[in-house]
Amino acid sequence: METTDQNNAVDAPVRLKGMGDGLCVSLDPDQPSDFIRSELVRLFQPLKHLAINARVVLDFGESEGDDALVDELGAFLKETFGVGSVNKSAKRRTASEDLLRQRDMDRSWHHYRSDVLMLTGRVRSGQKVTARRHLLLLGDVNPGGEVVSGGDILIMGSLAGTAIAGQPEGSDAIVLALDFRPTQIQIGPVVAAGLPPSRQGFPEYAHMEGGNIVVENYMEANPFGRMPWPEVR
């Protein structure tokens, strides 16, 4: 859906994509206005007559983006390329997000892939399991055993050995175990050893908070329960 060429690279500050019968422009409102205008010219020029009377939505991503900027850029686009309407996208759910969610529903998430190494069994002392990204183990990690991943580590059993998640830099990774009593946890570059003994009897998980590793009751914290829409991790 997203056309990506050198003019419209994913990390470019101003990007354009087709969206239903309209056009969506993603931009960073903190860029200087002259720069944004020149980028718009670069992106709209090749569209020629396709831009005429088009509905344009400006998506400021995470930033607020003030209305004056919308008005200014709107006037500029109407004048220069004859577009129809120019509006700011709804903050929480942009029109493009609508489309993405519709697609998720239609294809039942079949169009996603996630890199998970799923294993069953027991990781014994002296053994080391390394997953490129996420690791899901239906089993246990014994004292002296080690599990390492580029992403999350989920142990459906007891974790009594060492778990090293989010290698090398992924500080948003979590380590979850039904019975959480590891000898050592590492998330990204941060190490936590000598964790207090778990209260046991419920699943706990470790994650990074303000540069520290924090362990919490997973069901109570429910870290992903409030996400509006299922996402690929």
Next chain:
Amino acid sequence: MGKTTATASIGAALAAEGKRVAVVDMDIGLRNLDVVMGLENRIVFNVVDAVKGKCKIQQAAIKDRRIENLYLIPASQSDNKNVLIPEDMVRFGEKIRLEFDYVLMDCPAGIERGFENSVAAADEAVVICMPEVSSVRDADRVIGLLYARDITPKLVVNRIIPDMVARGEMLSHEDIVDVLSIDLLGLVPMDDHVVISTNTGMPLIMQKDSKAGKAFRRIAMRLNGNSDIPIEIPQGQGRFWKRIGTKFGLGK
């Protein structure tokens, strides 16, 4: 851990059941199975000689003084563990298995060449573990290495002090089986008769009131196919053995 004690006792118990048994001391350079069995002054040839073909297996096998059908193949004291390689042991295994019903190898401590040599020729393995955290960790490591060689080991917990377990001062066998999750073959209590046996050369299993001796006899019977013999949990304070199901530790 009690590997040497277990090898001598299980070997003796199997022989006492009428099997033809060889116990082989694989602890080359640090032999002591001969001392434990009271056969140290009969050694002429040793396992290195037998493996290297310098003597026949029958020449290296020393007949036990007390138990019929029990033979010791001693370690050599002067050599280094590296004189043997696993390939030698595989060939030796092919030969020796023709002459005995059971061949028990007393594995040295560690996971180096001595371990490799013992495992190379083995069909089965018994892991001896003490109720201590560090011992459990070592046993777990060894179990992982055995599985890596497609050997499914069985577990003996040795030197259990029931009163300490009762007071929560010693790991219980349940704790150990939880972590190691392999089939339990038997539980052996701490027993002064073990030292008496080593010092007098009188086999542990022949000492009438040795609880450890009884436990090893039962382990031997279970190894010998009587898998329905229940595992008995050592009890302190003069209380008797408590029975639990035979399924203990199975399918975990």
